[in-house]
Each structure stands twice: as structure tokens, then as C-alpha cells.
Amino acid sequence: MDLNLSDEQRLLRESVDRFIAETYDADHRRRSAGDPLGFSPAIWKQFADLGWLALPIAEEYGGLGAGAVETGIVMEAFGRGLVSEPYLSTVVIGAGLIAECGSEAQKQAMLPKVADGSLRLSFAHSERAARFDLAKVETAAMKVADGWRLDGHKIAVIDGHAAGQIIVSARVASDDGTAGKLSLFLVPAGTPGLTLRDYARLGGGRACNLDLANVSLAADALLGDGSDALPQIEAVVDRALAALGAEAVGIMQIMFDMTLEYTKVRQQFGRPLSANQVIRHRLADMAMHCDEARSIALRAAVMADAEPVARGRAASGAKAKIGKSARFVAEQSVQLHGAMGVTEELDIGSYFKRLLAFDTLFGGSAHHYRRHAALGGRTPPHA
């Protein structure tokens, strides 16, 4: 039992903290907000050089073989910097899906490229009618003579515009007409029939809606052997939840720090805001929420490779709890910044939007408390 950082983890933290502090200031964010790409390829290259893109990839594929705790260290700092580079999409989710589902050849072909920064990935899974039900996919894949044909609509495809390969989930039509297995397909950017509608994403970065109309793919576009991919998707999304939780912790902490400082400096009625007992207690509660979020995010990371029920409960528990805590810290940070908090003039507004996006991604607190209960055998999953 030891929750102290190892020496390597401490070094990683110092390195990423330093990089973020030096690179991601408000000026950088303002520049990249207007950028149609939404992130900087030069910085992506630096990530590669610093080894961060290789972190969770197995050593045999050019990675460093690190785990969710290390990903969390990186993501927490990324939260503080409001980093918009497609790290989660590419390294945590994309590479994660390939590692979980891919054939040996696919892993060999792609994972080293992720690690060296030459391949970015995106996961196209959500559909409007599915809300946050990972099993609900209507996009259809049909086996054809020379490969596959995909048809369907995806929404909220994070970083889709920046990806060399988009991993698209689809139901493989079964011979007897029943709903088929959930499978994953590698769809190269620019494939005919693939239409991206790109947009600015709440809280920074970009996302897109994706139409697949008669998209033809080669036979080896299927990721893995064609067995149902839902368990692997759940495993990877659980790791994404842990990573997002760490990112949220970074944001919460900096919002709290900024708010604490602001209430000490800002004068009203002849004394600092922080002289008000109501505000002092609110800040105490915010500090508590930040600390709780830190604990439960760490738990999700430490449990990221546990058996599916324990892993899923830890991940959903963390998403749900951090969602609640983040909402409190974010809303109170804006509230205590007063009118300036509800403008685009201060960073606090940017952080606020990023936490709102966090709460939305993969479903909010209610959804994940329900999953936590269902995985614990307490209620039917549909309730």
C-alpha cells in the first residue's frame, strides 16, 4: 500500500508542469482559439519528443509501458493549461482501442506511429439517439466482396478533423437480420463517402459530426478479429474517464487557487471579499471538493487495470463524483468572481466551459451513479 509518487512519476510531473507553465498562457489560448486546426502540430511534436505520446503504449510497440497513473499526471497538468492537443483522443482512446482490439499487424503498424507523433487518432462512436449508452450503435457495417461498407451518422467526434485514422464503431449486419456484433473499423481521413462537419468544441479544441455514406473499406479495416468489441470499448472508455477525471482535477485546482486569490484581493464595502464568513466557508467547501476529486480520480487510475466490474465502478464513481464536485467548484468560482466571471475576458470563463464539457463527455453524474449501482448489482442498467 503506497500512494506516494515514485521517483519517475515525480520527474514526469515536474517535466509536464514546467512545460505547461512555460507554454500555455492566456495568449497562447487566445491564439489557438481562433485557429481552425484547434491545436499546434509543433507542440504535438514536442509531446512526442518528451515521450508523453509513448507513455501508455507497450514497450514492444515503441512505447514506455506506463499506466493510468502516469496518464493522470499528464492530464492533470493539461487541465491546468487547457491543452487542446488531441492527447486523449489519440493516446488514451485511439491507441487504447488498437491495443485492446487490434491484430498484431495493426498494432505494429500504428502504435509506433502514435508514439512518435506521426499518427493521430479519433474515436467516432456517439450517435444522437444513443445518448450515453455505449452499446447503442446504429451505424451499419456490411461485409462486401472486397471488404466493408459503412453507413451511418456519428456526433461529437472529438478531434476527428485532426486524425489520420478515425476509429468508427458499427454494427455488423448479421445474416439472419438480427442486430449484429459491435465492431470497430479504421477509416482513413479523406476516405470517399466520409463527410466531416467540423466545429469549435465547448471549452477548447474541436470536434465534428461525421456522415458515412456508402463508405468502402478494405477487409483489413476491421480492428481485430470481429468479436464483439463492447467489452474493449468499455475498458478503454473507463481509462478515458480516469484520464478526464485527472484533467478535471487540474482545472478545479487552478480555478480554486485563482478564486482564493481573487477573494483576498477584491475589495467590497471596504474590505476584502474573503472577510465574509459566507465566502470563507464556501472556499473551505471548494477546497474540500478539490481534495475529494483528487482522491477519487487517483482511485480510478489505480483501478484502471482491475477486473471489469471493479474497474467500471471505480471509473464511473470517479466520473460521477468529480462531476458533482467540479460543478460546485466551477459555478462558485464564477460566482465569486462576480460579473467578470461571466465574461470571456478572464481565464475563469474558459476553465468553466472546459469543466462543463468534461461533465458532458461520456455522460454526467446521474448516468455514472446509475452505472455504478447497476455494476454493483443494485438496479437494472436501464433504470
Add this chain to the structure above:
Amino acid sequence: MDLNLSDEQRLLRESVDRFIAETYDADHRRRSAGDPLGFSPAIWKQFADLGWLALPIAEEYGGLGAGAVETGIVMEAFGRGLVSEPYLSTVVIGAGLIAECGSEAQKQAMLPKVADGSLRLSFAHSERAARFDLAKVETAAMKVADGWRLDGHKIAVIDGHAAGQIIVSARVASDDGTAGKLSLFLVPAGTPGLTLRDYARLGGGRACNLDLANVSLAADALLGDGSDALPQIEAVVDRALAALGAEAVGIMQIMFDMTLEYTKVRQQFGRPLSANQVIRHRLADMAMHCDEARSIALRAAVMADAEPVARGRAASGAKAKIGKSARFVAEQSVQLHGAMGVTEELDIGSYFKRLLAFDTLFGGSAHHYRRHAALGGRTPPHA
């Protein structure tokens, strides 16, 4: 559109307020807490003399033909006095069920006796496995040659020990073995096979568990014509919810008043508690909750005779909302009274328990918000 009290209503309020102020002091409560009867027959007689037992009973049966607003006026004052006389059981629920379901002969026989104080009633409906589902009844009624036979177990029968007649709900076994209709039976106190296990009730008064083992009843024990009584039970329970809401408002208001006064008087660290901004804001919130509870309780009363969906949504909305508000006011009243609040030495503890019992009766906030949603067509009732 007029929510002002009429002159008659104002007079009623003054009369019941005065009576409560003069009769129900802490001494009275301490005496009656040790009393195995749990209420005073002499006071019951006074209720009759003052006309309160006749209030909602139709004029043709010796009543005054008043409505839920008048009942609410009485119940609010009763809440302030922590009245333990079986008013809700007898006048609101018991007489209500007879008025809704009874034959002309049954109404003639019983309602005047309720109005003159010579008959007290109780409703035995809840069963342990049913929780708060009004439709879930396993107690069985079998038609036999000379009448009926009842078997089953009831819990939380409010004021059962004080009733001349207990109205027992049961399923009438149908000939084809399917679950039969829900019916109501009049079971006189002391009927062989009827066992009462009497106990002190949380927050004052008494209740009992009730075993029916081979209880034989005459043919005219069936209330009404044997059609399914669920709609009538729901109507009467909705009126009970409105009445309970008014009672809760009375309790919340007095708890708030006592707490406001206490925080002004009680000194800590050299100044009154009420000098603390956190406590001032808490009191402001308590005041708001009291006022909101008052509004929504009034709405349930005004809607008590509306069509079933509107009536049910108003009643469940009020129960749910007042449940939340009452919990806040009750818990904060105890909190702000400090250590003395968590003893049996102050009235605040007695009021606290009564509000806890209020929250339990007929189901808590979650149950009633769900019913509100379901009646609005929003979710299946079982969700």
C-alpha cells in the same frame, strides 16, 4: 383568482389558533407522551363541540361541507401544537373513504357519528412488502356464505388503537385465481381474529401493526359496491397529503421562529449566534423554505377536488417539495440549537421527530417526485 382567506376561514383560523395556544403546551405534551392512549378523549369532545370534526363532512350527514383549505387551516395549527388526536385518521382519511366509497346506508350510519365525536376511524392499508405503492395489497378477502373472511398483515396503522372501526384494504379473491379487486372493509374494534400490536409513534401519537387471521365479517362490512377502490383511495390519500403538508408548514414555521429567536439570544464568542453571516444566510434560506412550503401546501389544498391527474400531481408535488423543505428547516433548526437540539429536553426535538414522521408517511420526496413525473406522462410509474 383570490387566495385571501374568507371571513369564515379567518374566524376558523383564529379559533383553532387560540385553542392550540391555550391547550397544547410542553406540559400537555409531556403528559400525553406517557399516556398509553396517546391522546385525550376530553379534547376530542372539544374538537366535536367546536365543529372541527364536522368540517369536511357533507351537510346532509351532519357536517359543515368545508374543503381542503379549511382542513389545512386546522392541520397547520395542529402541527404547531403537535396535536396527537386522531384527526387525520378519522376525519380526513376515514370519513373521506366512507364518503368516497360507502353506500348511502353506510354514510348515514357513520358520518354523523364522526362529526359528533362518537366514532373514531383508522385506515389499515400499508403492508411491509408494498413500501409506498398504494396498489400493492396482499391481504386477502374471501367471500364466504354469511359474509367475508379476511387474512393478512398490516403495518403502520395510524391511530388503530383508538378507532371504533378500522377500514382494512384487501384483495377480493377472484374466481379465476387472478389478483382480484382492491376493496375496503369495515372491521369493528375487537373483532375476533384481529390482533393489534400497539406502539408509540415517531413524533407523537400511536400506531399499530395489525394481524388479521381468519377474521369473519358480515356481508355489509364491504364499503360500497365492491368496485375497485384504488381511485378512491388515491383521492383520499391525496387529500391526506394536502392536510399533512399544512401540518408540516405549521411545524416548520414554529421551528423557524424558535430558531430565529434562539440565535438572537444565544451568545458564543462574545456575540449572538445571529451575528454570524453564515447563520444569517442559513436563516434567510430557512425563511424561504417555510414560505415555499406554505405556497405549495396551499396549492395542494386548492387543487384537492380537481381531476385526478391534476390533483395527484399537486398533492405529490407538495409532498415532495415540503419533504425537502421540511428536512432542511428541521435539520438546521436542530443544528443551530446546538447540543440542546439533539436532546429530549427541548421542544425542538419533538418537532424534529414529527417532521421526520411526516416525511415517511405515504412515501418521501423521491417517491412523490416520481409519481409527479409519471402522472405527467414522463416516466413509467415503476421507474
Add this chain to the structure above:
Amino acid sequence: MDLTFSAEERIFEQEVRDFIAQNLTPEMKRATALTPSVFSDPDIGMAWQRALHRKGWGAPGWPVDAGGPDWTPAQRWIFEAECARAGTPNVNVMGVKMVGPVIIGFGSPEQKNFYLPRILSGEDYWCQGYSEPGSGSDLASLKTRAVRDGDDYVINGTKIWTTHAHHANRMFALVRTNDTERKQDGISFILIDMKSPGITTRPILTIGGDHEVNQVFFDDVRVPVVNRVGEEGKGWTYGKYLLEFERGAGIASAKLRDALKTVSDLAESDATGRAIDDSDIAVRMSEIEVDIDTLEMTELRVLSALQTGQNPGAVSSLLKLRVSEIRQAVTRLGVEVIGNDGLYVEPMRPLYRLNEAPGIPEEMLPIVPEYLNGRAYTIFGGSSEIQRDIVAKMVLGL
């Protein structure tokens, strides 16, 4: 005691409905629905003001001799409720509900004759110059200074959070005309032509991406002394009167019900994958609906008291707090209802004039900006913290 309206009131209700049916165009309705702010753009809002004025309903709260329609409290209720249900635009409240009553109460005959008709007709569009950078909820600390020079005041300083200053041709402002021991005593209430030389306006984008508020700078701006309302140094009193004028006239439940219906309709649509089938969302919808029912009953209790000439008392002071909280709850539920589509950001404004179809169903567009902008409900006009201080002091006597 009952909740139904009288026969006369029902006739009036029908008149309001007929008026709305004849005057509310589909464009106005759509523009209102697609405005993620409580303030309609002037092209929409003032078109509606002109229609109201033609009917004689340009200023429901004003006395008859100033051009008001002489409605009972119940009539005002019915009017507001029907407008909310139909989704009519908001008019220039800074004119009709704010500066208008102050001019009526304290203005000179010349001011009344000049300004009031122009408010009614929609010829003038007003903004409010109260807050300053650094003043926050401590309004009396304001520093914008008006120095007497002959028949003019010369104004220097800056105002902030000035809603629609970029649309307005007039501003009413609180300015410091004297340094007094009690800060409140040196403040005057002044009417400013926004075209005066020396006024510049800087836009401030809200967190939801809307241009609604501004910072306004005054650089040796000359305003005739006759543009001062009432006495010099009494501006604080007039400002407070304005708040009291609004008191008891608050009818927020109808708008909230309409806002909740928008969210509820979305939740029941396939566009959100029928979010309503999520029991959490269904139950929270009920929670908010009951909160609105509660608010409505409180408003009706106040209205009943007003109808019979009683003082509604403390209860109305508690309403602002709840109204802002319920508004925020509605907007928050909206965000959860639209799920992943809430990640979509539409930077263009106004939303009702987009050149191409957006990436999400149109009716979802205002949802996230409304939530974001709505964080201001508990800040502007005296933060909720200040409101609770006031309730403790004024209502509870602490």
C-alpha cells in the same frame, strides 16, 4: 379561495390572446426563442414595443395619465402570463420599467413630456449606467464624476456591464456630483444622450459568447443640467425607488414555465434520443416544475394581497433569490438534455440570422449559451450573497 379568473378577466385574457395572435410574427417568435439572453435585440424588441404602443399597452405598469393602460394586478398577471406562453420578445425594460417610473415619479414636467412618449413609442432606446469597474454589489462606491460648469455637467469616468449600450441612444446614470461623508448622499440621477461627444463604448462578450454588455467611457462629456432628474444629491433615493416600484410586480413564473417547456419539448424529441426516458431527467423536470408551481402560488398570494389593497409584506423580497436559482436550474437541465450536442459551439450572432444550417438542431443552439450567461442571474442586480444579507436584515430583523 380559488385559482380561477373572473368572467371579466377571462374576457381580457382573450383580448390579450387575440392581440398576440395578430401581432406576434413567426419571425419575432423564432428570434425570441433563439436569443440566449434575457434581452431581445432592438430590431425584434422594438417592433413588439410599437405593436403594444398602438394598442395602448406600451407601458403596463405606468399610471393612466402617463400613458399606462390602468390594469388591475390580475390583468397585469394575465398579460405577462400570456406573453410568456406565446414567447413574445422582451421590450426595452431599461426604458419602460426602469427610467420611465423614475421620470414619472421625480422628473420635471418638461422631462415627462419629452421622454415618456418616446419610451412608449419606441423612439428612444435606453441603457442603464449604474455599475462601475470595482463597484460590484457595493454600488454606492461609484466614482464617475459630474462637475458643474455653467448650465452643464461635465462627466468623466466609466460605467460597466451596460446592457445594450451599443444599441441605446440614451442612458440614465448615477453619477457623483459631490463628495459627502455618507457616500450615498453625493450621487445624482442624470439622463445622457449617447451621441454626446466624448462617449465611447467597448464591447464585453459574455461567457456564452453574446455581445450584450459593454463598458462605456466618459471623457469630458457635457450634459445639460436640466437633464438631471430631481434634486442634486438625491440620485440614490431615486435609484432605490426604482427597486421598490418593481417590488410586488414580479411575475416570473410564467416565463420560467415557458423556458421549462422548451427544455421539456427537447427532452421528448428524438433529437435528444428522448432524454425524458432517463428517469433522472424526468424527476428533475418534475422538481423544477414543482418549484415553478410554488413560485406561481407565491406570486398569486402577493397578487391576491395587492388586489385587496393589502401589503404583501416580506414574501416578495424572497422571490428574486428563488427566481434566479430556478432559472439556473432550468438552463442546467437544458444542457443535460441535449447531451453530446452541448459540445457544439456556434460563435455567430444573432442565432436567428445564421447563414447556414448549424451542426445541431436549431432549437438546441441557445441551450448552452443560456446556461453560461445564466450564471449572471445570481450576480447581477445584487449577488445572491448580498440578497441574503438583505433578507436577514430587512425581513428577519437581524
Add this chain to the structure above:
Amino acid sequence: MDLTFSAEERIFEQEVRDFIAQNLTPEMKRATALTPSVFSDPDIGMAWQRALHRKGWGAPGWPVDAGGPDWTPAQRWIFEAECARAGTPNVNVMGVKMVGPVIIGFGSPEQKNFYLPRILSGEDYWCQGYSEPGSGSDLASLKTRAVRDGDDYVINGTKIWTTHAHHANRMFALVRTNDTERKQDGISFILIDMKSPGITTRPILTIGGDHEVNQVFFDDVRVPVVNRVGEEGKGWTYGKYLLEFERGAGIASAKLRDALKTVSDLAESDATGRAIDDSDIAVRMSEIEVDIDTLEMTELRVLSALQTGQNPGAVSSLLKLRVSEIRQAVTRLGVEVIGNDGLYVEPMRPLYRLNEAPGIPEEMLPIVPEYLNGRAYTIFGGSSEIQRDIVAKMVLGL
């Protein structure tokens, strides 16, 4: 970074389990489960203390030379977790965890030799004399006075909220020995034999109907001066030391998990009509479980820091607040789980010695009293309001 224990620690864990299996009788377990209070009655608690003492585990937190078992932080964690899981009685914390450390830190050699073995063996049962009527969270305002008379102090005054004063043979108390400018400076820490003439005890029933606390009156009670711990006028310092001693050693998550399991078992039983099938109850169960997971992680973070000699820092100061809130949430959920059966009041105590079967399933009996008594969690030992004041000042530097 991992959550698993080492091989040695797992061997220790097994030793604890074996010990519990051999020494925790079914009667002790049942009595503990049926005690709606955090304090076990002495007949149960002291039987367990004696068993622990036989094993050398009578005072886990004490140094070895005082009779402690010399455990690492991880071993203490494992011990507390296993005890919570098994449902062992609580021992006399006022002895083992409160006065014991003060005597160890500041007592005379004679005091150590006399008192410490009697605490370990369970021969002495202690109560704490801190609060007074009117003092509340402002402890330093205490008025009970000890006046020097030869070799004795003569004590007059009264203490309140004295847990188990009716069971205890000894009390440690803060008394005023001097009137000083700074109230804290005139306070001394004194050990009182409860059989001394002049002491009377008045029971105070808690809101849940339990006799747990008392008011204790002192009427010319003579206490030898040698019973004072440390210096005269330094009592406040020793009292604060006691709080710091406890800091970082808090292991509450295991007990909370056990308490939640009790509620969860009830919710899954037919006795509650399977309350767990109510989605609201299932989800709230998960919310609380995650809160406990969170707390456990925080405790383990503190433990990890302590293991490597680091200062856990601010984090432990936040724990009391959350622990008391989570406890209250568990007891509240319990009340909702048992539904209508929560209306049943059982006035007799102790619940594990009822003469006849109660009207509701036995395991439900403590549920409502636990909720009621549990309102004190946010009051006793410094109210949550005071705790937040302290966090703001000490942790946030405000």
C-alpha cells in the same frame, strides 16, 4: 503506486482476523449492531478492551514503553479496518484515545504508573469534563472553578454533555484555576475520582431516546493537587495536544463502509420490500459508497505520507467535516430504507436486552435512533460551522 498490502502486512491482517474470530462473541457483535450510538455500553466495550489487552493490543496508538503495540501506520489501518468489518464493540475512547495520550505526554511518573495500566486493563472507565452549559463551541469560556486549598483543589461548577458519566469512575476535566486576561491561560487539566463526595449526575436523554450524556454537578468537590496534569494554567495546551494527537490517525472509512453495508443489507431484504429496487435508493447508495471510497483514498494518501515520514498537511483537517456529513447521509438513507417501519418507537434500552420481540424486525431498531442521535455529529466536538471557520483560517490562510 498501489493499493495492495505487503506480504508482512497481509500476515498481520490474518493475525487480526484470527484474533477477532476467537474473541468477538456473537453477543458482543449483536450488542454492537443494536447500539444506536457511537459508544458501546461498558459491559460490552470493556469486555472487548480486556480481550485486546490480553493480546497486548489494548492501546494501538500508545508508544511501546507505555504499553502500545508498536504498529506502523499501515498496521493501525489494517486493525481498524478489520475491527470495523467484523463489527467489534467500541472501547472507552475517553480513556484509551483521550486522557491516555495526555498522561503519556504530560503526566507525572506517578500518574503514568497509576493510570495507564488501569486504562489498558479496563479497570478504569473515563469520562471527559470539557463542555459546560452555555459554552458550546466556545470552550475557553468555561466557568467551573478549582480553588486551591492546601493540598487540594475545591471544585464548584457543572459540566454538560458528559458521555457515560453515569458509567465512569474517573473524569478528566478542564477547570478554571485562574482569572486571566486571555481566557485560555487560566485553565488547568485535572483528574477526578467520580466517587468523590459532592459529585452528582443528571441524565440527559438524546433525541433518539438514549441515555448517553449527562450533566455533572460539582459541589465543593475536593481533588488532590497531585491529580493535576502538568502545570497549572496550561490545561488548554494539553487539550489541544489531544486534538493533534488524533490528527492523521483518523480511520473512519472502514466504519462507514460497515454502516452502509448494514443499510444495504436491509435494502436488499424482504423486510423492507427490497427497498433497493427503488432506483432513488440504489443511486443514493452508490453516491454514499463513492463518498466513502473517496474518504478511504484520502485516508490512504495521509497514511502513505505518514509511512514515509512526510507531513500529510492540510488534507486531514478537512476530514472531520466530511466524515460527519457522510455518517449523517448513511443514517438518513437507513431511515428511508425501512420506510413505514421507521414510525415505530422502541423506548426501552439497551436494545440488545429487550424482554420481548419488538414490533419491527430487530435489525431495524437502531436505524431511526441512529439518524436522530447522528444529528450531533455536526455539533459535538466543534460544530461544522466552527470547523469551516478553522479550515478557512488554518488551511486556506484567510
